[in-house]
Amino acid sequence: MPRSNSAELITLRVNIVKELRSKWKRERERNPYINEHFGGFVNELLHEILEKDEFLKHYAPFLSEEGCTRDTLYIKDSKENKVTEIHFNEEKLRCSLCQSSTCFHVQFAMATPRVAKLNIRNQQADQEIEVDGQQVRKLTNNKRRKSTISRK
Template sequence: MRKGYTQIVLKEEEAKRIEQFIKSDKRFEGRTFSNAAKTILLEYIEYHDYLRRYGPFLKFIGAEGNLIFIYDHFIDRIVEVEVHDRMLYCRYHGNSECAHIGFCFAVPELYRVFNEKGFKQPKRIVEDEK
C-alpha cells in the first residue's frame, strides 16, 4: 500500500456489478475503475449527508412538468423547485443554492433522472438561509 492510499477488497461478483454500473453511466467514460468507484462512494456519502441534514424537515411530495414540490416543515409550506436547462431554481429562495435544491439531489427518483440528463449538483449549499 502506498502512503496516503487505502485499498478495498471486493468479491468478484461485487466488482462486476460495480463495473456494469460504471459502464452504464456516461459520466464515467474514459475513467478508471478505481476513479469511478471512488466517485460513486463519495456521491453516496454526500447523499446521506444531505438526508441527515435536511431530511428531518423536508419531504418530497412529487413532481409535475418542470416543477418539483417539497414540503418544508420548518416554514410550514410547500416549496416549488423549477427545472430549467439542467439547472434547478428554488422559487422560495430565488436561487439555485439552497437546502431545497440540495434535498432534490438526495431524493433517489429525482437524482436518477438528474444524473441521466447531465445535471450538475450545486457546489455549495447555503445552510443558514432561513
C-alpha cells in the first residue's frame, strides 16, 4: 500500500483495530461525511481527541486531571486550590467537593477520556472474576462491600 512521505507506520493492537473498524462502519452507515478510508478515519478520530484536549484547556483552564484509581477520578481546581474526587455512583457522576452531579467539575470529568474507566474497568474486572470462578467472586464481593461501607 503506498504511503505518503509524511506518514509514519505505527502498530495498533488487534482488538483496538477491530473496535475501530466496527465504529467506522457504524458511523459510515449514519453519516456520509465520515472518511471513506479506514486510516483517514482513525487519523481524524485521534486529531479530534487532541483538539478536545485543547478545547478543555480554554474552557476550564483552572481544572486539570490529577489521576485516577479504580473508582475515583481526581480533578484539581486551582481556583479553589482543592482536589475533588469524582465517583460513579448509581449511574451518575458525583463531585465530592460540591456534593453535586451537575457542577463544573462533573462537566469537566465527562469530557475526559478517563471518565469511561470509572465504570468499564469495574465491569471488566467482574468478567475476569467470572472466568476465575465463583469462589473468587464471593471473596471480591465481600471486599467490595467493605470498601463501599468505609467510603461513606
